[in-house]
Each structure stands twice: as C-alpha cells, then as structure tokens.
Amino acid sequence: MGHVPLSWYLILSAILFALGVAGFVYRKSVITVFMSIELMLNAVNLTFIAFSYELHRIDGHIFSFFVMVVAAAEAAVGLAIILTIFKNRGTLQIDEVDSLKL
C-alpha cells in the first residue's frame, strides 16, 4: 500500500476549509450556510487526524471526537433556531432576515 504523504491531507483539508468559508460568505440560503460551517469543521477534523497519525499520538483523534460531539450539539441548537426563523417569517433567505437596522 502506497503511503500518502501528510502534505496531501493538509492541502485537501485547506481546500475543504476554504470551500466552507466561500460557501459561508456567498451562499444565500441559511441551510447551505450552516452546511458550509459543518464542512469547515470536517476540514479541521481531517487536519487533526492527519497530524495525529503523523505524530503517532492519540490526542488528535480524541480532539476530533470532541469536535464531532460539539458539532452535533451545535447542529441541534442551530436547526432549532432556523426552524423558529422559518415559522415566524416563512423564508430561509439570509438577505430577508434583516429587520434589525438603523
């Protein structure tokens, strides 16, 4: 089995992270924006696992579990918030959720 070098994993995770940032900034639907954040968190997980494997240490794996657990908790709260928005406004377009202004 060929050994995949560390840098490939890091480049892949950097690309995923950048895609997540781009999605967060440019997408208009709240759900897609939320998915972009999840993509960023998964890029972080990949980085952790790659480094952890390379360093022959277990704590990076443990860290990625913490990230997953917290992401799940965050998703529960986030989807609940998105649901209340939809109930009260009937839209999930980010541009239309802008009543708080001057």
Place this chain on the structure above:
Amino acid sequence: MPIDIQIAAADYLRFLPEIILTVFGIVIMMLEAVTPEGSKKSFLGGIAVLGIVLAFVANIGAFTDAGIAFQNMLIVDGYGTFFRGLVLVVGFLCVLASFNYLEREGAQSGEYYALILFSLVGQCILATSNDLIMVFIGLEISSIATYILAGYLRDDRRNNESALKYFLLGSFATAFLLYGIAWTYGLIGSTNLEEIRRVLSVGERPSVLAGLAAALMFVGFGFKVSVVPFQMWAPDVYQGAAAPVSAFMSAGPKAAAFAVFFRVFMTSFRPLNDRWIWLVWGCALATMIIGNFAALLQTNVKRLLGYSSIAHAGYVLVALTASSQIGVAAAMFYLASYALMNIGAFIVISHIAARNERYVKIEDLAGLGRREPATAALLAVFVFSLIGVPLTGGFFGKFYVFQAALSSHLVWLTVLGLVNSAIAAYYYLKIVVAIYMHEPSEAMTALPPPSLGLRVAIWASALGTLFLGIFPGTLLGFASYSAAAFR
C-alpha cells in the same frame, strides 16, 4: 499504551464552581418539569441565584488551594479566579434583573435560568483553561447556551434574528479557532499552553506556519470579543436579544473570551510577539474608531450600547498591544469595570423599555429625570462611567489601559485612543441630555415601580462602578498580583 489517570481530591476542589453550577442547572431543569402548569416559576430563578452564590464561594475556596487540575488541563491561579469571579458576578446581576422582565413578557421558565448557569460553566472553564482542548470546550459550552438565550423569546422576530446571526457567526468563528488549534497541534505536537510556549521559544522551527496558526486563532477570538473586522454581528445581536440577555452577552461571554484570548496570546504565542503585535495594534485602533463613529449615528439605545461595546473591546485590545504584565492587569481591571457599567445600563434600559420592548429609542428616555429620578440618576452614573469621567470605574479602567500602553512606548495608540474616548463622550452625552433636558412626551405611560431583584441589580452595579472609581486599589492590587504569572 494504557494511560494511568489519577484524579486527586484537590482536582475536584479546584473544579468545584463548575460542578456546583452544572448540578444547579440540572436541578432547575428537573424542577421545571415537575412544577405544575400555571404556578409561579420565579423560585427557579431564586435557586439559580443560590447556585451562583455557592459557586462564587467555591471559587474563593478553590483559590486557597491554587494549582493545576486534571493532568494540566485546568489551572486555578489568581488570573483564572479573577475572571471566574467576574463572570459569576455578571450572572448574578443578570439573573436578578431577569425576574421582572420574564414576568412582564410572560416567558418565566426554568430553562432560562438553567441556560444562564450552563453558559457560566463554559465561561468558568474558559477562565481556568490551560490547554487548547479546554479552551475549545469552554468556548462551546458558553456559546451554545448563549445562542439559545439570544433567541429565548421564540415568537419575537427580533429575538429570532438575533439568535440566527449570533449562531452563524459564532460557529464560523469557532471553525477558525479550531483550524488554528489543529495547526498548532500539528506544528508543536501539543495543545498545552505552557508546552507550546516552550517549544516556540527554543525552536528554529518554520514559525511562518506557527504565525499563521496564531492568526487563525486570533480570527476566532476576534469574532467572540467583537474586534474589527469581525464586529458586524454585535450591534444586531445586542439590539435583537432581550435586554437582560444582551446585558449578559455583552459582559460575561466577552470577559471570558478576553480572559482566554489574553492567556493564549500572552503565554503560548508570546515568543511570536513581534509578529502579531502589529496586527493587534491595527485591530485595536480600527475597533475603537469604527465602534465610536458608528455609535454616533444610532438612535436605538440597545444598538448604541452594542457599538459602544465594540469600542470598549478596542480599549481592552490596547492593553493587549502593550503586551506586558501591566497591560494584563489593566485589561482585567477594565473588563471588571466595563462589565458592571454595561450591565447596569442594559438593565435600566430593560426596565424602561416596558412590555415588548417598545421604548428603546433615545427620545424615549426624554424626561426620565422627572419621571423616575432615582433610576435616571443611576443610568447617568453608568453613562458617565462609560465615558470615563473621574470617580467612576470607567475612568480608572481607561487610565490604567493607556498608562500600560505608554509604558510600552505606544504613544500614537495612546493619543488616538484618547481622541476616541473624547469623541465617544458625544453619543453618551446624548443620553444624559435626553434624560435631563428634554420634556417627557405625552404618550409615555407611567412605569411600574422596579421589582426588588431589579433594584438590587441596578444598585449593586452602580455601587460597584462607584467603588471601583473611588477605591480602585483593591481590585487593581489583586489584578497586578495575578498578572505577575505572565512572565
């Protein structure tokens, strides 16, 4: 490789405040479930107050046996104890101020108080964290509970929007912080704050990447403490959330995030000091300028306080730019006085706003000095402290921050900061002018007298603000002693 984990009794003692808060939070949620529908639920808030007081006592108890806990994950030192105490005081005042508000909005329930306690748990962990894992977990416990609090009044559109913006930008920030942590872990091979410092100070490692990791973490913390260019959520969130929640969010999570921000940058990334200091210099200046100038245009008091909180974050960053023990002590004092005066101002607004938060414009404050002389005088105290008038905590906060900046030879930053605080006086004085010099409008109905909890919270914040302004030495002495740990 089996890992030998031994947990001593002393570890639990040092972790006792968090344990107490968690237990009280869970008890409140269970009592809520068994309380019959339609009966009064404000006693649940009383339990929360009791829990916070006990946690405060435990915090002092933990300090008598200071040291590290749980395999170096947490560190109970003067600095951690200071910020743990500060966020507990913030929680105490906000719970007291919430009884009346929730009663008025018909939203009295146990989960509100439980969420405040859980948020405090996260902030206490942040204050004492000594490892990036704990930084992450503390930040998330605090943030997730606060996201829910921001949208607590489910049927209120402003609350919904506030929660959504806070949640999306908060999670976005967390992702940056985590990516920074991941790179730090990969480059250093450890997530312990002291260990990172040790490796960075000896090595001729490729510290460009380490600088990049530090920058990613700066972005993450920058969002949490609303530093320019990551400040855009703050005014919307503070305007949209319920006023007691805004009081809480603008003081508690912010103080805790600043605590860990300083700890990480003054411990772990201190060896890279010359790389990040200019970044912080620029952000501090931009934060002060944008916060103050945007606040000049506001007509909504909550939004104005949101922008003013951005400006105050800028002053605290000035202390970080000083990058010295004096700077850390100054920031600690500043955050304490800022928390008291800002909570006080938000609480007074929550009282005046009346049902459904109808009266939150500056012109709605017109004639308050005649309608409610006592409340108006206390609001004036908070506003003067936010300006930085002598005899208030805000004055010494600014004084120490700029003194620290000068002792680190940051002359320009000091001068521009002082100019900024002079500009800020304009929009704060608009509030004072409205209170005392404008005639009350006809439409205003008489306010019900403030409840006991509200009165205690307002008076305690006001007395605290004045105490820090007249006897700053006590708190500053402890802050300087604690800051000495940042060698």
